[in-house]
Amino acid sequence: MNDIAPLHLQIPTPIGGPLPTPKIHTSYDAERRERKLRLAAAFRIFSRFGLAEGIAGHITVRDPEHHDRFWVNAYAQHFSSIHPDDLICIDEEGNVHDGSGGPVNAAAVAIHCGIHATHQHVTAAAHTHSIYGRAFSARKRTLLPINQEACLFFDDQAAYQGDVLVLDRNEGRRIAAAMGNRRTAVLVNHGLLTVGTSVDATAYRFLAMERCCQIQLLAEAAGEFIVMTDEEATSIRQQIGSDYVAWLAFQGLLGQLLRESPDLRYYQETIG
Numbered sequence: 001m002n003d004i005a006p007l008h009l010q011i012p013t014p015i016g017g018p019l020p021t022p023k024i025h026t027s028y029d030a031e032r033r034e035r036k037l038r039l040a041a042a043f044r045i046f047s048r049f050g051l052a053e054g055i056a057g058h059i060t061v062r063d064p065e066h067h068d069r070f071w072v073n074a075y076a077q078h079f080s081s082i083h084p085d086d087l088i089c090i091d092e093e094g095n096v097h098d099g100s101g102g103p104v105n106a107a108a109v110a111i112h113c114g115i116h117a118t119h120q121h122v123t124a125a126a127h128t129h130s131i132y133g134r135a136f137s138a139r140k141r142t143l144l145p146i147n148q149e150a151c152l153f154f155d156d157q158a159a160y161q162g163d164v165l166v167l168d169r170n171e172g173r174r175i176a177a178a179m180g181n182r183r184t185a186v187l188v189n190h191g192l193l194t195v196g197t198s199v200d201a202t203a204y205r206f207l208a209m210e211r212c213c214q215i216q217l218l219a220e221a222a223g224e225f226i227v228m229t230d231e232e233a234t235s236i237r238q239q240i241g242s243d244y245v246a247w248l249a250f251q252g253l254l255g256q257l258l259r260e261s262p263d264l265r266y267y268q269e270t271i272g
Contacts (some may be wrong), residue, residue: 010091011242011244011245012156016269019248020248020251022198022200024246025271026271027128027272028065029133029272030033030271030272031064032063032064032065033084033267033270033271033272034066034271035061035063035071035199035269036061036071036084036087037084037133037196037198037268037271038061038199038200038254039059039060039061039084039087039124040083040084040086040087040198040264041252041257041258041261041264042059042126042200042202042203042255043059043073043079043080043082044079044080044082044230044257044261044264045047045203045207045253045257046059046128046203046206046207047079047080047252048080048257049207049210050130050208051079051128051130051207051210052079052080052128053128053129053130054076054251055075055076055105055164056105056107056129056268057073057079057127057128057129058072058073058105058107058108058111058112058126058127058128059072059073059124059125059126059127059128059199059202059203060072060108060112060116060124060125060126061123061124061199062116062122062123062124063089066091066097066244067120068091068092068117069089069090069091069097070089070090070091070112070113070116071087071088071089071099072087072088072089072090072104072105072108072112073086073087073088073105073108074086074088074099074100074102074103074104075100075102075104075105076103076105077104081123083196083263083264083267084161084264085100085222085253085267086099086100086102087099087100088100088102090104090106090109090113091113091133092113092116092117093113094106094169095114097148107165109169110168110171110172111125111127111172111175111193112125112127112172112173113169113172113175114169114171114172114174114175114176115171115172115173115175115176115179115195116173117172117173117176118173118176118177119176119179119195121197122195122196122197123196123197123198123199123202123235124195124196124197124198124199124201124202124203125193125194125195125202126193126194126195126202126203126205126206127187127191127192127193127194128190128191128206129189129190129191130192130206130210130213131210131214132210132211132213132214132217133186133191133192133210134185134190134191135213136192136216136217137188137189137190137192138188138189139175139188140159140161140186140188141156141159142157142158142159142186142214143186143212143216144207144216144225144227144229145228145232145233145236146215146219146225146226146228147212147215148210148236149211149212149215150212150215150216150236151228151232151233151237151241152205152208152209152212152240152241153209153212154233154234154236154237154241155234156182156183156184156232156237156241157182157184157185157187158178158179158180158182158184158185158186159185159188160174160175160178160179160185160186160188161187161188161189162174162178162187162188163173165239168210173216175193179193179195183195183196183205184205184209188245189253192206192209192210192213194206194209196234196243196246197243198243198247199223200246200247200250200251200254201243201244201246201247201250202246204246204249204250204253205246206248207253208246208249218250227234257265
């Protein structure tokens with residue numbers, strides 16, 4: 001899996017056996033169904049973490065065949081109920097090409113289409129109105145390397161202050177420009193946004209960032225704390241900051257969800 005941020009990243013070496021790797025499909029249809037399965041699963045996992053907030057929130061994944069098209073959730077459908085067949089395929093202009101035909105959140109079009117159109121290397125993007133992400137974004141700043149997990153984001157974040165209610169189609173492009181090659185952003189007074197080369201990596205990166213916001217807020221409330229040096233933070237990120245490691249970390253959550261979701265397991269069996 002290619003990485004976006006310009007840093008030499010390593011893959012951790014396991015003891016006792018090889019690490020799993022993403023499955024490679026030989027047809028567009030099979031890859032499309034795989035991406036839709038993982039996108040629906042990501043929404044359900046977000047719901048389990050309390051990241052569903054009314055009509056807000058969206059995760060997108062690029063279609064493997066039509067690179068200017070993206071799969072996204074229907075407007076106002078609760079994350080916990082999303083099935084791959086509920087997803088909608090839109091293009092960079094927000095036109096619907098496939099799916100249920102239901103309405104799509106205008107903010108999803110404004111934010112995600114601009115990001116996907118600007119950065120062709122971005123396969124997936126995630127943004128929702130999480131509790132700690134919104135609290136953290138009340139100030140224009142990024143996460144500090146105060147623990148191992150926070151080092152995932154060292155020198156890989158942007159703080160962007162723009163529209164809070166995003167309806168302008170150009171706002172997504174402005175966010176993308178502010179991010180550059182970085183894979184995460186703190187949208188001031190708004191929340192968090194993550195991107196990656198897979199739904200799995202993008203979703204796990206968002207979960208980790210939300211938890212790191214919570215931890216930093218707790219540390220700040222408790223008093224003084226120690227921030228790691230740039231050299232320490234860079235060294236740790238080199239070990240655990242790749243999209244592959246984020247993908248790997250998501251697999252346990254995905255496996256648990258599939259064991260408890262007969263409808264998704266059935267869908268998985270239909271993938272070629």
